[in-house]
Amino acid sequence: MSTVRLLVLGSILRRGVSHGYAVLRDMTTWRVDTWTNVKPGSIYHALDKLESQGMIEAAASGAGAKLGPSRKEYSVTKQGKAEFFRLLEAALVSPDILQFSAGVAFMEWLPRNEVIALLEQRRSVLDASLRLLKSLPVDERPSEPSRHPELVGIWIGYVESEAASTERILANVQAGRYDFKSERLEAE
Template sequence: MSATRLLVLGVVRMHGSAHGYQVRRELLTWSADKWANVAPGSIYHALRKMETEQLLEVASTEAHPGGPDRTAYRLTEDGETEFQLLLARYLSESDDSAQGAYRLAAAVTFLTALPRTRAVNLLRHRLTELAGQHANAQNLLDTSDDWGQPEHVHELYRLWLTSVAAQEEWLRELVTRLETGKYTMADDDGDAFGAPTKQI
């Protein structure tokens, strides 16, 4: 699963309904093409695919002078479930691939769409997984001489270890910030970023 899927669901959810151009404009305003590898064409593809999967449904269609009609989508009940599942998975599961980094960035964008305790618990789960990766990286660094590898390969293990340690530090600090009341979350008074627009 790509970061684009979560981001598109999140933007449509946040606005109540949105058409492709609106989703694209929102994500490009956030520079999501840089930190989440969101290609503009992938946004329209994701909208159409999720409509066929019944995660989105057509909310309205309006004629657009000089171009194709604009179809606005809204989340279905299954779409809301998918949003919540992806958000939880991307926050809690540690994946050190490039795609994993994009998914984490997308999930952090909509972190405040969760209740505070749920967000903290998911991040603590990720910390547990990172502790295992830290131990693996340290073990590789400590024992790689026994494998007959070139000496400079140690630098790869040091890079991995440093990267994991930096993520652990950031996560611990984020958990502390959340536990001390930082950010307006879904179960707080006030408007949390990413919360669905209240329909009048």
């Protein structure tokens, strides 16, 4: 649920005000189904939950020149913005690839130096995981799954890949790639 919450809050924050269909359209356009486990039905459930928790506010959109039924338009509350940043920071240190992917999608909302610190923290967690995995005993003829060399090998390969990706992203952020929102505001 935290990945869905992060994506929904991020979509609304990017737009300022948004209705559920626009959030769904963002998710479809961003192809989140290819890099997260977010499903279309979970987006509307998240909107309802976020509204009931005071993270977003809803108001019926004005009739204006649009034909058809009015829709609820949402904006992120102060509490919702704090939740977005809490989820974003947690995602950028998460060893879970789905949460981390959502964090990378919105990392420009944080100051560059904070993203660097969070990525360094994630790298440390992954390095500790690698040390642990490489220390696990394995048996040629394992009596239990945790001692299977192929299983341990799969996890070592996965964590090595995650560590390499984190290192690459960290190097790019440190090299000045990407436009961070705080730097755009300072330039104005």
